[in-house]
Amino acid sequence: MTLEVAITVLQWLVAVLGAPLLVGIVRKTKARLQGRRGAGVWQPYRNLRKLLVKEVVISGTTSWVFRLTPYVVISTMLLSALMVPVLTTSGALPFLGNIIMLMSVFLLGTFFLALAALDAGSSFGGMGSSREMAIAALAEPTVMIAIFAIALRAGSTDLNEMVRRSVSDPLLLLNPGHLLAFLSFVIVALAETGRLPVDNPSTHLELTMIHEAMILEYSGRYLALIEWASSIKLFLFLTLLGNIFFPWGVAVTPEPVALVIGVVALAIKLGVLALGLAILETSVAKLRLFLVPELLSGSFLLALLAVISFFFLR
């Protein structure tokens, strides 16, 4: 039991502390691909440190909702990090692994961010809030159908169970349904974490930003918390992609050796996914806002096909 608790704490720390590094790696890779030198991979940590010692400048228009939101957002992400099997499927909190619950916890954070964005009373915040909620709502059916497709094969909506199932049945990876579900989940992950081509994380161009528009009024420690939360969200989505669809190396037993393999496998998977993300973000342009629904309905169809293929091939 103590071992399991230790492992749970370990994998949680890997997720919440490693997340800024992942963002640093993506940014560095992107910079190199674009012919720039870029900041070092540890730069996100320095940014967080800097933001924490700066004072908060806050709009006089805002209410307590604005001040509470950063805490809610970071806590939902810290909670989510407990729910995702990052290194192992045999953590000490098996009752926290439901994937529908995970998505609801993500939505809780988005809900508060969207409220806080309206609170300062600027048009930018409202714009970000409205667009973020629109994209979240449109992504939701794809998320659920993709989850359904995976759950059908795993016989469970529990993340640990899903990973365990695909570890025990490697041929599952060649299943057309599995690949379709993977593709649709990739698109959803891009939309949910605010990456290109849905949203550009490095823009502050007034009319195109979505996530950045929502957090425009934040500064100091509040901004640090939100930035950290966003990086955890990216980390978790990439981990989900890696561990559900390519579960190699995830420790199914709480043994130290398996765990070391787990860490290495996770590093490789996240490295590959981060490289893929950097290449994608370098090679595509941001979609016009009203083309995003088309992208998302495309991914919805992929997910639906994944479900259909299960029923017609069983």
Added chain:
Amino acid sequence: MLESATILFSSTLLFFASGAIGALVCARHHDLCRRVTHGFVFGGSVLIFGLSILGLLGGTFELVLPGILPFAGGLALGLDRLSAFFLLIIATGVAPSALYAISYTRHYPQKQSSMGFMLNIFVPAMMLVVLARNVLTFLLFWEAMSLASYFLVMTESEHEETCKAGWLYLVMMHAGLACLLIGFLAMSQASGTFDMSEWARSASGIDMGMRNLVFLVMAAGFLSKAGAIPFHVWLPRAHPAAPSHVSAVMSGVMIKLGVYGLIRIAFEWLGQGPAWWGAVILMVGAVSALLGVLYALVQHDLKSLLAFSSVENIGIILLGVGAGLLFRAYNLGSLASLALVAGLYHCLNHAIFKTLLFLGAGAVVEETHTRNMEEMGGLLKRMPHTGGYFLIGSLAIAGLPPFNGFISEWLTFQALMLSFNIPVQFLNLLFALSIAALAMTAGLAAACFVKAFGITFLALPRGETVDQAHEASRTMRASMGLLSVACLALGVLPALVLRPLSNTIAEFIGDRPELSFNWNNISAADVFAVIAPFWMAMILVVLILTVWVGLHAFGTNFHRRYYETWGCGRALQTAAFEYTAAAFAYPFKRVFALLYRSIEETEIEAHPESRFFVKTITYRHETRSIIEDSVYAPIAATVRRLAAKARKLQSGNVHSYLFYILVALLALVLFAK
């Protein structure tokens, strides 16, 4: 047990009778009148709560009074667990609304007597519908409920809008009643008894075509009460027109009785039906949920938004009910139970958070004198308690943890996903689409309530009336507080409801739900899904505190400086820079343009000196209802055309009327022969 239930029931009736009489006696003393009448409604609903607890623990009673209406079996009442669960829904919605109404109705000085009187008829009528055991009793109290609520909707009958809403409500309720009459009478004829509890036994002997027909007309009748699409047209007009505590009772409680009736006919009275019954209900549910929330999203009237959201939630409930019917048609009894548990849990949840939201909206409308969200904003600073409660209600209705809406939506998702046990590919696909519809609904509901709370309560006031707004009175706050606590309690301790509810469903269907739960966690279909709402909520709270403490330990700068919102260098910030409700909904209008069929108009008046200086801008963006345009408009046109033709018969000539009478008489004589 039998004794206490009968006594409790009689004293409940006594309370409401006293309330109704009290309304008439103290009609001239306004303040006394509203306290007495609503006090009795509150007391009566607390007794209903007691009765429901008794029923959920297994208490029953039978009461047959053949002498009161000496035909068709007289009055017959009875209590079983399912009735008791709906009594619970009635009590949880009505008790806080009555408490709220005590001070809320002070703004209707001339109408307190009639409002109090009608509420004292409306509430017991709902209770008696749930307890009715024969056709006559059911229809009698069903109609009493409709009429009493009609009069309550018509409270502000000096407004033309209210009259129109009331008229539409009356017409729709009676079209629904006509459907129910046809169904009830046909079924009584076929089974040979007016006693509905006997129907289940004789149902299997009745011709399938007949049962299908009865199912369709009665489902239409009950769904029109529930406000499911396409029978919802009255709901978004009537609910906003009523005083807010009445809107709360109608939206939170009354429409659930349509669901009650549907569950009774589909699962009990008509016996086991074919699979397509379930498929129809499932589709109605998916369409209601999705279109309901889409229309809610584009409303500027806070109460219309809530009313459309009721259509959405009825849709979510029907997804559970429809899934239950389909599971039962394939003899998957324990899954049918699970789906029904999900639907009924959502019934109760919706009664709690929709009542809360309507009461909150009522407090806001009372202070700002408008229902238009575009004139609100900044209310959280002026009404902090009401705002906080409204936020809790918004989180709950958006299905977010750790509130109650999440549990029932989660259960509904699980029930729909477990549909892979049904071996029919077409149905598997239908279920997959329902999951997508429910997911989209959940996402859109979150957007809708970001808008409802954000535009109403946050940022700067958009209208002048907001500056005079004050916090709601103490009893109003107490009623909203109670409901907020309930939202949280049923979100973190679902076993509170699941325990009695699963017994109820087990008694009703005969199979225990595929669900195991205790105070720590719930699991559906064993390993398929497990959640631990209580521990999740605890961890969330601990994490928030840890982050706060951790920041202190880390040497964070906790200094805070207030400054104005950044606005690209403009000189001062006014509410004109804020995003409006219309702007918030704009992306949705673009994406779902096909469904909204909106009309957009912009008029810009330029300054005479230069066209670059704008004097005024008028922007109009109206959405039209696809159902009203494509279903109701043709029906209304046909009726009007026929009426114009029928006018020719109305010559005003006495001789021709005598002739009509003669013809009718002869026709009847011939027919009877």
